[in-house]
Amino acid sequence: xxxxxxxxxxxxxxxxxxxxxxxxxxxxxxxxxxxxxxxxxxxxxxxxxxxxxxxxxxxxxxxxxx
Numbered sequence: 001x002x003x004x005x006x007x008x009x010x011x012x013x014x015x016x017x018x019x020x021x022x023x024x025x026x027x028x029x030x031x032x033x034x035x036x037x038x039x040x041x042x043x044x045x046x047x048x049x050x051x052x053x054x055x056x057x058x059x060x061x062x063x064x065x066x
Contacts, residue, residue, distance in 0.1 A: 012038055 009017075019035045022028045028035075 016036070016038045019028070019030075019038065023030060023032070023035045033040075
């Protein structure tokens with residue numbers, strides 16, 4: 001078996017750099033929210049999943065406790 005290590009920039013990181021470059025050179029006229037959505041959308045999804053998980057576990061504890 002081979003030990004594979006990735007020590008480069010990911011596709012999403014490269015796409016973020018491309019969008020920032022296009023925004024700074026005024027090639028695209030997007031808001032910064034859309035330019036950086038590649039960064040904040042995955043974090044928002046993870047946060048939403050965690051909130052749903054904790055709410056469901058709280059509800060389950062309340063139901064089992066009664």
